Amino acid sequence: MELLANLALGLETAITPWNLFYCFAGVFLGTFIGVIPGVGPLAAISMLFPITFYLDPTSALIMLAGIYYGTTYGGSTASILLNIPGATSAAVTCLDGYPMAQQGRAGVALFMTTIASFVGGSIGIIILSLFSPLIAEYALRFGPADYFALMVLGLVAASTITNASPSKGLSMVVLGMLIATVGIDSQSGAARYTFGSMSLLDGFGIAALAMGLFGVGEILTSVGATRDARIDSSSAKLRNMIPTREDWRRSWKPGLRGSAIGSFFGALPGTGPSIASFMAYAVERRVSSTPERFGNGAIEGVVAPESANNAADQTAFIPTLTLGIPGSATMALMLGALMVHGIQPGPTLISQQPSLFWGLVMSFWIGNLLLVVLNLPLIGLWVRLLLVPYHYLYPAILVFVCIGAYSVRANPADVLMVLGFGVLGYVMRLAALPAAPLLLGFVLGPLVETQFRRAMVLARGDFTAILERPLAGTVLALAALLLAWTLYVAGRDFRRKARDRRSSRSGLG
Amino acid sequence: MKSIIAAAVLAALGTSVANAQDSFPDGPVTIIVPYGTGGSTDTTMRALAIELEKIWNQPIVIVNRPGAGSMIGTTELTQAEPDGKTLLINTAAITTAPALQSDLQFDPVNDITPISLLITSPYVLVGGANVQSTDFSGFMEEAQSRLMFMATAGPGSSGHFMSELVMQAADLPADIVHFGGAGESFTNLMGGHADTYISTTQSVMPYVNDGRAKALAVLAPERFPLLPDIQSSGEVGVAGVELEGWVAIFGPGGMDDALVDRINADLAEAMASERMQEQLEQNYALAGNLSPAEFGEIYVRDLQIWRDLAAERGIGQ
Numbered sequence: 001m002e003l004l005a006n007l008a009l010g011l012e013t014a015i016t017p018w019n020l021f022y023c024f025a026g027v028f029l030g031t032f033i034g035v036i037p038g039v040g041p042l043a044a045i046s047m048l049f050p051i052t053f054y055l056d057p058t059s060a061l062i063m064l065a066g067i068y069y070g071t072t073y074g075g076s077t078a079s080i081l082l083n084i085p086g087a088t089s090a091a092v093t094c095l096d097g098y099p100m101a102q103q104g105r106a107g108v109a110l111f112m113t114t115i116a117s118f119v120g121g122s123i124g125i126i127i128l129s130l131f132s133p134l135i136a137e138y139a140l141r142f143g144p145a146d147y148f149a150l151m152v153l154g155l156v157a158a159s160t161i162t163n164a165s166p167s168k169g170l171s172m173v174v175l176g177m178l179i180a181t182v183g184i185d186s187q188s189g190a191a192r193y194t195f196g197s198m199s200l201l202d203g204f205g206i207a208a209l210a211m212g213l214f215g216v217g218e219i220l221t222s223v224g225a226t227r228d229a230r231i232d233s234s235s236a237k238l239r240n241m242i243p244t245r246e247d248w249r250r251s252w253k254p255g256l257r258g259s260a261i262g263s264f265f266g267a268l269p270g271t272g273p274s275i276a277s278f279m280a281y282a283v284e285r286r287v288s289s290t291p292e293r294f295g296n297g298a299i300e301g302v303v304a305p306e307s308a309n310n311a312a313d314q315t316a317f318i319p320t321l322t323l324g325i326p327g328s329a330t331m332a333l334m335l336g337a338l339m340v341h342g343i344q345p346g347p348t349l350i351s352q353q354p355s356l357f358w359g360l361v362m363s364f365w366i367g368n369l370l371l372v373v374l375n376l377p378l379i380g381l382w383v384r385l386l387l388v389p390y391h392y393l394y395p396a397i398l399v400f401v402c403i404g405a406y407s408v409r410a411n412p413a414d415v416l417m418v419l420g421f422g423v424l425g426y427v428m429r430l431a432a433l434p435a436a437p438l439l440l441g442f443v444l445g446p447l448v449e450t451q452f453r454r455a456m457v458l459a460r461g462d463f464t465a466i467l468e469r470p471l472a473g474t475v476l477a478l479a480a481l482l483l484a485w486t487l488y489v490a491g492r493d494f495r496r497k498a499r500d501r502r503s504s505r506s507g508l509g
Numbered sequence: 510m511k512s513i514i515a516a517a518v519l520a521a522l523g524t525s526v527a528n529a530q531d532s533f534p535d536g537p538v539t540i541i542v543p544y545g546t547g548g549s550t551d552t553t554m555r556a557l558a559i560e561l562e563k564i565w566n567q568p569i570v571i572v573n574r575p576g577a578g579s580m581i582g583t584t585e586l587t588q589a590e591p592d593g594k595t596l597l598i599n600t601a602a603i604t605t606a607p608a609l610q611s612d613l614q615f616d617p618v619n620d621i622t623p624i625s626l627l628i629t630s631p632y633v634l635v636g637g638a639n640v641q642s643t644d645f646s647g648f649m650e651e652a653q654s655r656l657m658f659m660a661t662a663g664p665g666s667s668g669h670f671m672s673e674l675v676m677q678a679a680d681l682p683a684d685i686v687h688f689g690g691a692g693e694s695f696t697n698l699m700g701g702h703a704d705t706y707i708s709t710t711q712s713v714m715p716y717v718n719d720g721r722a723k724a725l726a727v728l729a730p731e732r733f734p735l736l737p738d739i740q741s742s743g744e745v746g747v748a749g750v751e752l753e754g755w756v757a758i759f760g761p762g763g764m765d766d767a768l769v770d771r772i773n774a775d776l777a778e779a780m781a782s783e784r785m786q787e788q789l790e791q792n793y794a795l796a797g798n799l800s801p802a803e804f805g806e807i808y809v810r811d812l813q814i815w816r817d818l819a820a821e822r823g824i825g826q
Contacts (some may be wrong), residue, residue: 046546046573050555143702184577187687189609189664189825196612198584202576269696324715325696329545332692336547340555342791344715410572450689457686458658458702 007129010358013058014366019359022055022063027367030070031374034077035382037084037397038211038404041071045333057341058356062363064337068330069121069313069364072273073371076113076306077382080106082397084215089273089309091210091439092281095162096294096301103297106386107241110379112299113306114372116255120307121368123259124266124314129361132350135267135315136322144454145466147270149475151448154275155440156479156486158282162434163295166490169437172428176441177448179204186450187457199413204421206274207408209442211401212418213435217425219394241379247299254284254300258307266312269319269327270447273312278440280308314364321345321357533593533771537568540758541597543582545575549711553628553756554598556788560779578606578665580613583759587615591622591764593772598627600709600756601667604808608815609665609825620762623808624769625776626797628756628789630710631729632671633739635722637698637705644740645726645747648705649679657683660694660703664825667754668694670815671707671728673822678749679742698722709754710736711792728752735793752811755797757804769801 013019033044045064052060075087080097093113100109127135142150159173160166182193183203194200243251258280265276284304285294294301317334319325324345326332338345343353350357385393405418425435455472459465467473540558544550551573558569574582579602589595607617615621634645637660642648651657659676661669664687676683686703688694691712697703699721706713707728714736716722727733728750730743742750758776760769779785780796789796797804819825 049546050571053555053559140696140700143697143700185664186689187664189578189687191610191612196614198577198581198614201581269693319696323696323699324721325692332545333547336552339547339549340552344719346715346719346721348719409576410574454686454688457684460656460684 003129006354006358007362009355010360010362013355013359014062014362019059019062019363020366022059023066023363023367024370026063026066027070027073027371028374030067030072031074031371031378033067034071034074034086034090036400036404037078037082037086037215038207038401039407040087040207040404041068042330042333043404043407044071045330049333049336052337053340057338057343058359060337060341061334061356061360062367064334065317065360065364066367068334069310069367070371072309072313073114073117073375075309076117076302077110080109080113080302081382081385082215082393083218084397084401085210088206088210089277089312090306091214091274092161092277092305092436093302094214095281095436096296096298099295099297100299100302101386104240105297107379107383108243108247108299109302110382111241111376112243112247112251112303114375114379116251116258116303116307117310118368118372119255120259120262120310121314121364121371123256123307124263124311125361125364125368127263127267127311128314128318128364129358132318132322133347135318136347139268139319140323141471142268142270143469143472144451144458145469145472146475147268148448148451148455148466149472149479150268150271151444151451153475153479153482154279154282155444155448156483157286158278158440158444159437160486161278161282161285161294161440162436163292164432164434164437166486168433172433172435172437173441176438176443177445178441179209179438180442180445181449186446187453197413199411202409204417204442205405205408205414206439206442208405208414208417209421210439211405212421213425213428213438215397215401216418216422217429217435219398220422220426221429222390222394241383243299250299251303254280254304255307257283257287258304259311261304262308262311263315265308266315266327267318269323269325270451272316272328273309274443276308276312277305278443280304317360321349321360322347324349533768534565534567536594537570538565538593539570539572539589539595541582541586541595542571542573543575543579543597543599544573546573550598550600550756553788556784557598557627557776557779560782560784561775564775564778577610578602578663580606580610583621584614586759587620587761589761591761593760593764593768595761596624596772597759598756599759601752601754601811602665603757603759604811605667605670605815606665607812608670608819611825616762617812618809621808622760622762622764622769622801623757623805624760624764624801625758625773626755626799626804626807627758627776627780628711628792628794629753629797630755630792630794631727631733632667632707632750632752632754633710633713633717633724633736634675634705634707634726634728634742635698635713635717636725637703637722638701640704640723640725642725643723645742645745646740648725649681649745652681652683657681657705658686658703659683660697660706661685661687662690662694662708663687668707670818670824671750671752672705673818673824674750674752675707675728675742675747677818677822679747695722710794714793733793735795752814757797757808766801773801 075090076093078084078086079090079093083098085091097109261280262276265271284300320331326335402415405414542551586597642651659672694706717724724739726742728742732741
């Protein structure tokens, strides 16, 4: 009953004309920022942050949050249509979204990502409104050792997310981890591999890496290759955007699993939407009875990460609002928007500022609904983009990528880094090396390293102390089991293939 | 003849300098915040900018250049013209980070002009969920039976150096563990994974006020008038940790003295505004009222203290 009263209070707050306006402005802006490759939510929210001084804190937060989750809706558009992630958390959507577009199913992919985003967002909101204090309490129990174990499990689970051979996949994960070591060492403060350059002190940016590898790499590959308009205009018709019964049947379970995985990683202050989308994809590929379809336009490979990153976006507000702990730079901005008005987010926020908390929660519902209404009609427009010959399109994309890279931290060197990673991406394509594992290594590598070193300090150098922690021990044991199973399956497949080759050879002879 | 020319030149220079500071600023003033948007230094600066715009009648452009323990933004300041139109707001991290980062591209003494001490407050030692005691004397006893973990916001941060200083001065058995910023440190304090954290009142008091952390001591010879209930390190007999935390404004090296005085006076006026006084009160902090020269002495002294401490305790080696 109390919940109903709270929701009513929230609705009352969220539905005032001005708050509705700020909600709409936020999600509208967010969607477009998401679609444009490179310009991410952090840059957009940073730019709009100063106006929160002049707004009521609830309105300010409603708008900034709208930009935040709106970006995630739009982020998949460029991934699917152009193989360029519009936001980092949408990078994994490229893997199956782009092949779907090449098969003339871009409309279906966009339609399903919008629905998946809505489902993920809704589940995230339900968890946020029902279990916030409980989850916040639980998230605190995760210490450095537990994060380390979780990231190891993540690496093992996701190391085989592409169809490339395991050796290629693993070497790319390691390369990604190595690239991530550039910058200031988290425990000693020493500069690593910076060669005295100020620009490298803070390491490479994730946005620069993702846009370079996927986006610029894609463009470099297409230069010289003549692309004929494979997409005939019929795919831009509404009829071809409606998913088939088969699509729905394949999608509902991945959508739910993705939402669950996303909600979990979102609520942990040490992880976030990017890790959530990778994990959701990895899990789908593992539980699928037809893993070979992944990477070739499997609808599950689009639905799972998109529901996960939207769920994570919503549950990321749990530690932010109930503990006053921002899990990411974007969430730190949300906290800042409250703190400039003297509101200190923390355990007492929900009881002391009920209209703010519940108003925000209800605005999430409204915002997610608005996003569906906004995004579905846009699909037709986006798909038409594919009819534009690519050689007219890519100069514009390059411009946006460069602006985006610069906007992250206003560092001109980042633009050069994007181009450098673009060349790397191109070379990797020539050598048939997968880009997704590299990005994964880059995301997880620093977490594994930093958390492990912290855990070792806290355990005073005794590794067995990590194994004795209930959470970390269990998760590491799971990782070991998964690794053993992966090796067993790989060995079995290898022997089977070898046998097949022998028998086919003897058959020929 | 020569002396007449020299006098004329001097007079000309004198008037042009006087003009420069009279007409200052004749365009937008850029203030570098070497931390992210929305952080405590950033929000202080944004409030201050509203007041400064009223005084200067010129727009204030705030640029955030986070990274490398504030050294990226600080380096950018040193590369600007010393005409007062590019300034930097920074915390005591500007004195601690150089003690750790050996390959800085500027000289912290000659390439930086300390202008104005805006805000001061003592450092506060807070304890997390695993710390049983509620004051410093109890904590010192507890630390004898259980080795403590002192969380910091990162290597080279002011909290890191203060923690090292406390360990040295109080002969405290403890280990340092670095986290990525204040938020992550407090998460680990609340979860009981680490034990203590040191920062200014502005950073720690919100957590203390709603019970997420315990204030063990203000690091000062005597109790802090704004927080009279918290034990001081001095009354427990620990000396040598009395450095204050602060937020200050800096310019590039080689600024004209008259211009520095002018900016110092304008900043004092802005700090006296109702908006800034309210903010100070909220954060349990005091406005600094030092001349540029007095603040410059503190700046150079602190740089040396941290350098010596880093060498003595082998920090960053």
